[in-house]
Amino acid sequence: MNEEIRAKEVRLVGSEGEQLGIKPFREAMQMAIDTNLDLVNVAPQAKPPVCRIMDYGKFRYEQQKKEKEARKNQKIVDLKEVWFRANIEEHDYQTKFRNVVKFLNEGDKVKCSVRFRGREITHAKLGQKILERVASEVTDICIVERVPKLEGRSMIMILAPKAH
Numbered sequence: 001m002n003e004e005i006r007a008k009e010v011r012l013v014g015s016e017g018e019q020l021g022i023k024p025f026r027e028a029m030q031m032a033i034d035t036n037l038d039l040v041n042v043a044p045q046a047k048p049p050v051c052r053i054m055d056y057g058k059f060r061y062e063q064q065k066k067e068k069e070a071r072k073n074q075k076i077v078d079l080k081e082v083w084f085r086a087n088i089e090e091h092d093y094q095t096k097f098r099n100v101v102k103f104l105n106e107g108d109k110v111k112c113s114v115r116f117r118g119r120e121i122t123h124a125k126l127g128q129k130i131l132e133r134v135a136s137e138v139t140d141i142c143i144v145e146r147v148p149k150l151e152g153r154s155m156i157m158i159l160a161p162k163a164h
Contacts, residue, residue, distance in 0.1 A: 001040045001056055002029070005049070013042070013052040022048060079158075081111040084134075086126045093130070100134060104142045104161045114155045127155040135159070 005025060012020040012028045015037055023031075032039040032053045040059070043050035080103040082096050103110045112134055114127035131148040138159065146158040 001038050005041050007049045009048050010051040011048050015053045075107055078108045079111055080108050081113060084114045084130050086114055086116055086120045086123060101138060107161055110159045112157045116153045121153060124150055131155060131157045
């Protein structure tokens with residue numbers, strides 16, 4: 001901006017956005033000084049570089065405000081975990097299933113796990129049936145990001161919400 005611009009001539013854009021044409025750098029700088037504004041190089045890679053007459057401090061302030069607003073509105077996707085058991089009762093299943101649906105509707109990913117204790121590991125098919133039942137009941141609101149897979153004493157499946 002201002003004296004840091006190293007070009008003999010520049011394509012000048014006025015403070016209201018109007019095209020002022022190609023001007024020598026000194027003349028463009030003088031026009032910016034006359035209006036008490038800054039000469040800002042907005043497209044240095046262009047031939048000739050495009051410079052705009054603007055209040056740089058106000059421009060930076062508005063940019064920071066827009067960035068802050070964008071950060072405030074962005075959604076951070078969390079990974080929530082819901083534990084099931086291989087021999088889970090129907091009512092307990094429904095309670096945990098409601099939590100899965102709630103998390104998916106909030107836009108979070110859900111890690112569904114079945115933990116096997118003791119000799120339950122020999123009946124891994126029971127855990128797989130539970131996870132497949134969860135997946136089939138929520139197919140309309142999510143996609144299965146990772147299919148049920150046995151890892152140690154747990155079987156894990158990851159569900160991600162569908163993009164709206």
